[in-house]
Amino acid sequence: MFYRLQKYCHLVPGANRGAIYNLQTGKVFSINKGAVHLLSQCEHTAVEDILAPETEKSKPYLNFLDQISAMGLGSLYLDTPPETPAEPLPDQSPTLEFIWLELTSRCNNQCQHCYASSGPAVTDDGVPHERWLALITEARQEGATGLQLIGGEPLLYPRWKELVQRAHSEGYEVIEIFTNATLIDDADIAFFQQYNVCIATTIYADNAATHDLVTKHEGSFAKTMSAVEKILAADIPLRVAAIIMKANEHEVDNIIKLCTDLGVYTAPPDVVRPTGRGDDHEILPESYTRPPIKPPFFTDPESFAKARKYHTCLAGRLAVTSTGEIIPCIFARSQVCGNILTASLKDVLHGQKVQNIWQTTKDQVAKCRDCEYRYACTDCRPHAQGSDPGKKWLACTKGCAYNPYTGKWDEEAAPPNEPPAAPQAAAPPTSRICPYGKKRPQ
Numbered sequence: 001m002f003y004r005l006q007k008y009c010h011l012v013p014g015a016n017r018g019a020i021y022n023l024q025t026g027k028v029f030s031i032n033k034g035a036v037h038l039l040s041q042c043e044h045t046a047v048e049d050i051l052a053p054e055t056e057k058s059k060p061y062l063n064f065l066d067q068i069s070a071m072g073l074g075s076l077y078l079d080t081p082p083e084t085p086a087e088p089l090p091d092q093s094p095t096l097e098f099i100w101l102e103l104t105s106r107c108n109n110q111c112q113h114c115y116a117s118s119g120p121a122v123t124d125d126g127v128p129h130e131r132w133l134a135l136i137t138e139a140r141q142e143g144a145t146g147l148q149l150i151g152g153e154p155l156l157y158p159r160w161k162e163l164v165q166r167a168h169s170e171g172y173e174v175i176e177i178f179t180n181a182t183l184i185d186d187a188d189i190a191f192f193q194q195y196n197v198c199i200a201t202t203i204y205a206d207n208a209a210t211h212d213l214v215t216k217h218e219g220s221f222a223k224t225m226s227a228v229e230k231i232l233a234a235d236i237p238l239r240v241a242a243i244i245m246k247a248n249e250h251e252v253d254n255i256i257k258l259c260t261d262l263g264v265y266t267a268p269p270d271v272v273r274p275t276g277r278g279d280d281h282e283i284l285p286e287s288y289t290r291p292p293i294k295p296p297f298f299t300d301p302e303s304f305a306k307a308r309k310y311h312t313c314l315a316g317r318l319a320v321t322s323t324g325e326i327i328p329c330i331f332a333r334s335q336v337c338g339n340i341l342t343a344s345l346k347d348v349l350h351g352q353k354v355q356n357i358w359q360t361t362k363d364q365v366a367k368c369r370d371c372e373y374r375y376a377c378t379d380c381r382p383h384a385q386g387s388d389p390g391k392k393w394l395a396c397t398k399g400c401a402y403n404p405y406t407g408k409w410d411e412e413a414a415p416p417n418e419p420p421a422a423p424q425a426a427a428p429p430t431s432r433i434c435p436y437g438k439k440r441p442q
């Protein structure tokens with residue numbers, strides 16, 4: 001008699017417990033050490049050679065196998081069992097999908113938390129206009145279908161419209177401008193309509209006092225809101241980001257209500273990330289926190305396969321700063337992979353540094369590498385790095401209360417090292433989406 005997990009179920013052992021990933025339903029089930037050991041043995045040994053079927057001691061183990069069979073996770077085979085399925089891996093290596101172009105680090109705001117340390121006095125822009133134009137073509141040739149113009153304040157870049165026109169003629173599917181929206185005039189609105197430009201902007205409160213306190217620009221709230229109204233009236237796709245720090249943590253519900261009243265999509269407000277001026281304990285919110293990492297975890301065949309070989313967020317994306325540096329993400333400012341002033345995008349893209357970053361998996365990350373949830377749990381490397389006292393790229397995500405070495409969450413009691421217990425079921429996913437450059441919500 002043999003026991004096998006179904007071909008769509010995968011056992012992922014951790015240091016103490018383990019998990020069964022059901023790629024058909026997307027549910028991830030936590031199982032204890034005894035269960036992991038039993039299922040691992042079953043992969044190559046007959047059940048009767050592992051357990052003496054008629055004994056008291058074997059009962060809980062057989063019960064466990066019955067339970068997971070009833071849950072559709074595995075089956076008993078009287079004869080020859082099916083082959084253990086091969087490890088699922090992505091069909092092909094990722095190609096460039098999305099690129100951020102930080103046109104300028106100048107800005108008419110000077111926000112307390114700005115990761116790009118932008119402001120009116122910053123003058124380190126160094127990419128010639130012709131190079132931006134060529135880069136848009138190069139990125140498209142490498143496969144990019146999404147492009148975001150960002151900054152600093154991208155509308156302070158004098159010839160931004162020509163860049164949009166180039167992206168439009170190259171056939172980008174999504175052209176987004178991430179702007180503080182204080183400089184948008186009626187001609188810009190008509191231009192956005194003509195070239196199918198989507199807009200992302202940021203609101204820090206439902207009132208000028210708090211919003212302007214964050215932006216350090218008196219009058220910025222009024223200008224941003226006036227542009228938001230014009231954008232909506234013109235039916236231009238708009239999404240609003242909300243970033244929370246000490247100065248505006250009392251505004252979370254107000255921002256959500258404002259966006260709901262306007263009928264605008266906003267991702268759950270993000271807490272300021274420890275990069276640039278944001279790397280300052282003084283501005284961190286005191287009570288508002290990011291959603292904690294905790295079960296239920298959820299997966300699907302594509303993301304499970306990708307998570308085993310590539311970084312689920314970074315792979316396929318790059319950013320170029322206003323000094324020409326190529327970095328993996330707008331927040332990963334220390335991970336410089338090359339410079340478009342001295343190299344082609346293609347050479348940098350296929351170079352070792354980008355490939356290493358794209359291939360960063362949780363199998364390399366401190367603590368996560370020993371955790372059974374590592375192929376379902378989300379990951380923001382720049383956030384983990386920025387929060388780490390030693391600024392280590394492979395540091396574990398701050399705020400994870402799980403200890404894979406004891407199998408405990410926070411103060412919870414350690415699961416006893418005993419025979420397998422019924423797996424803990426999972427429910428649909430919690431949303432922890434990076435709001436800065438993913439595909440737009442539908």
Ligand SMILES: C[S@@+](CC[C@H](N)C(=O)[O-])C[C@H]1O[C@@H](n2cnc3c(N)ncnc32)[C@H](O)[C@@H]1O
Binds near residue numbers: 107153178202243270
């Ligand atoms: C750098 S801005 C550039 C676009 C434009 N100037 C704006 O503010 O909307 C892009 C987004 O990053 C957010 N941001 C800036 N610094 C941040 C930080 N340290 N942590 C999290 N988000 C940050 C801003 O609030 C804004 O939503």
Ligand code: SF4
Binds near residue numbers: 151215
């Ligand atoms: S967050 Fe945006 S608006 Fe604020 S200073 Fe930075 S670039 Fe300017």
Ligand code: SF4
Binds near residue numbers: 367
């Ligand atoms: S952050 Fe790491 S240790 Fe925590 S649950 Fe996710 S994979 Fe496990």
